[in-house]
Amino acid sequence: MxxxxxxxxxxxxxxxxxxxxxxxxxxxxxxxNRLERRTSSGNGKIFSYTEFQGGIYAIVEMxxxxxxxxxxxxxxxxxxxxxxxxGKGRPExxxxx
Amino acid sequence: xxxxxxxxxxxxxxGTTFQLMSSAVDQALEMAQLTRDKIDGIIATFLPGTFDGNxxxxxYTSQLAQYLGIRPRFLDYVDFGGASALAMLxxxxxxxxxxxxxxxxxxxxxxxxxxxxxRVTADSVDRAFSGIRLTPFDEVFRVxxxxxxxxxxxxxATRHSHLFGTTDEQRASIAVKQRFNAQGNPRAMYRDPxxxxxxxxxxxxxxPLRLLEIVYPVDGFHVFVVGKxxxxxxxxxxxxxxxxxxxxxxxxxxxxxxxxxxxxxxARGARSLLEKVDCFQLYDSFTITVLxxxxxxxxxxxxxxGKFAQEVDFTYKGEIPINxxxxxxxxxxxxxxxxxxxxxxGLIQLNGMGGPRQVKGVDTVLLNGIGGxxxxxxxxxxxxx
Numbered sequence: 001m002x003x004x005x006x007x008x009x010x011x012x013x014x015x016x017x018x019x020x021x022x023x024x025x026x027x028x029x030x031x032x033n034r035l036e037r038r039t040s041s042g043n044g045k046i047f048s049y050t051e052f053q054g055g056i057y058a059i060v061e062m063x064x065x066x067x068x069x070x071x072x073x074x075x076x077x078x079x080x081x082x083x084x085x086x087g088k089g090r091p092e093x094x095x096x097x
Numbered sequence: 098x099x100x101x102x103x104x105x106x107x108x109x110x111x112g113t114t115f116q117l118m119s120s121a122v123d124q125a126l127e128m129a130q131l132t133r134d135k136i137d138g139i140i141a142t143f144l145p146g147t148f149d150g151n152x153x154x155x156x157y158t159s160q161l162a163q164y165l166g167i168r169p170r171f172l173d174y175v176d177f178g179g180a181s182a183l184a185m186l187x188x189x190x191x192x193x194x195x196x197x198x199x200x201x202x203x204x205x206x207x208x209x210x211x212x213x214x215x216r217v218t219a220d221s222v223d224r225a226f227s228g229i230r231l232t233p234f235d236e237v238f239r240v241x242x243x244x245x246x247x248x249x250x251x252x253x254a255t256r257h258s259h260l261f262g263t264t265d266e267q268r269a270s271i272a273v274k275q276r277f278n279a280q281g282n283p284r285a286m287y288r289d290p291x292x293x294x295x296x297x298x299x300x301x302x303x304x305p306l307r308l309l310e311i312v313y314p315v316d317g318f319h320v321f322v323v324g325k326x327x328x329x330x331x332x333x334x335x336x337x338x339x340x341x342x343x344x345x346x347x348x349x350x351x352x353x354x355x356x357x358x359x360x361x362x363x364a365r366g367a368r369s370l371l372e373k374v375d376c377f378q379l380y381d382s383f384t385i386t387v388l389x390x391x392x393x394x395x396x397x398x399x400x401x402x403g404k405f406a407q408e409v410d411f412t413y414k415g416e417i418p419i420n421x422x423x424x425x426x427x428x429x430x431x432x433x434x435x436x437x438x439x440x441x442x443g444l445i446q447l448n449g450m451g452g453p454r455q456v457k458g459v460d461t462v463l464l465n466g467i468g469g470x471x472x473x474x475x476x477x478x479x480x481x482x
Contacts (some may be wrong), residue, residue: 021237022233022234022348024233028347048252048256048355050304050305051304052243052244052247052248053244054243054244055242057241057242057248057251057252058252059252059350059355066350068237069350071241078255078259090237090240
């Protein structure tokens with residue numbers, strides 16, 4: 001999996017249709033191994049968040065159904081729409097207006 | 098049965114981690130009325146960085162035996178973090194029952210100070226020490242800025258409040274009641290009276306978690322001795338009434354939700370025993386951890402843990418005593434694992450050794466341990482005579 005130009009890639013299981021992010025060679029739901037690499041739209045919403053001295057840490061739920069840990073650049077609340085942008089070696093999220 | 102126990106817990110222990118462990122072993126053996134030559138089993142646990150700042154100890158359990166001068170015929174290692182101690186006790190009881198060993202010592206602890214001084218924790222130890230991988234996915238996980246485990250548990254607390262309306266005051270009341278209990282524990286590090294307002298005005302660390310909701314990592318070892326009854330030990334002949342363990346290895350974002358722990362499964366078989374339990378010792382890395390277990394072991398429905406925490410008197414004087422010695426929130430968390438703290442307090446209560454904080458007529462105790470940066474491990478133990 002790569003994190004180029006703010007894009008978030010994920011895996012789609014061709015056997016059960018499950019979309020997942022943390023990369024494995026088997027689908028975590030059905031253990032199938034026919035997996036397709038796809039690129040996310042980059043759009044999602046905040047599942048949970050916390051603000052600490054080093055920034056905002058969150059779990060983002062992408063529109064494709066998978067969730068990932070990430071940093072968010074603006075103050076957010078649960079349910080806020082966010083969009084992936086390029087950070088240093090990682091995508092980060094900004095709040096959609 | 099448990100023949101004896103001992104512990105040495107200090108903010109910063111001046112000697113080596115081997116010396117710290119050895120002095121806790123001496124205390125436990127004195128209570129068990131045993132000498133080192135009678136010990137033929139060791140079960141240990143370990144977290145990177147907590148043994149004099151070493152990331153790993155090659156052939157760890159063998160090094161422990163080497164230093165202690167013990168030649169075991171039974172060696173085991175459990176790496177469930179905070180959930181280890183209770184699993185180690187269960188395994189030791191089985192080893193003794195099967196004849197694999199006569200007397201087993203459980204070694205739980207280490208020195209947090211070398212890790213603490215680098216301003217990281219056991220769950221962000223990869224930021225300060227090289228050669229550590231936390232997950233199979235670090236390339237897309239550890240690239241983010243966090244302060245785990247605090248930030249990860251903060252995500253849980255945020256979500257719990259969002260779903261169920263849990264308030265900061267409700268979580269704070271857990272810290273307040275545990276502090277009341279700590280006032281009856283002369284060995285607690287924090288014993289000054291505490292009010293909800295004090296918790297709410299303490300420094301915000303990771304929203305919504307504040308300083309007084311978070312354990313302080315310390316140096317310490319807890320040692321427990323397990324063997325057959327009939328020896329010289331004066332301890333009550335306790336046995337395991339229930340043991341359950343459950344492991345949810347998923348990355349928390351992949352769980353259906355993040356507001357439950359595997360205690361839902363490890364404690365399921367103990368539901369029928371809850372009525373008999375005289376006090377509870379629940380893992381308390383953070384206030385939210387206690388709240389989650391109150392729900393997951395079945396003291397309150399999911400979502401009602403906040404109400405329980407605020408309304409139920411769970412001090413040692415109350416109807417449902419929880420964390421009667423103040424818990425690790427007040428004793429300190431040795432080597433980033435509170436399992437030894439809760440097991441020791443359970444044994445103190447069962448043996449009537451609680452002094453001012455002793456709950457009357459304790460015959461059955463339920464303990465729950467939680468471990469792993471992602472709350473992957475839960476162990477539930479019910480001890481009684």
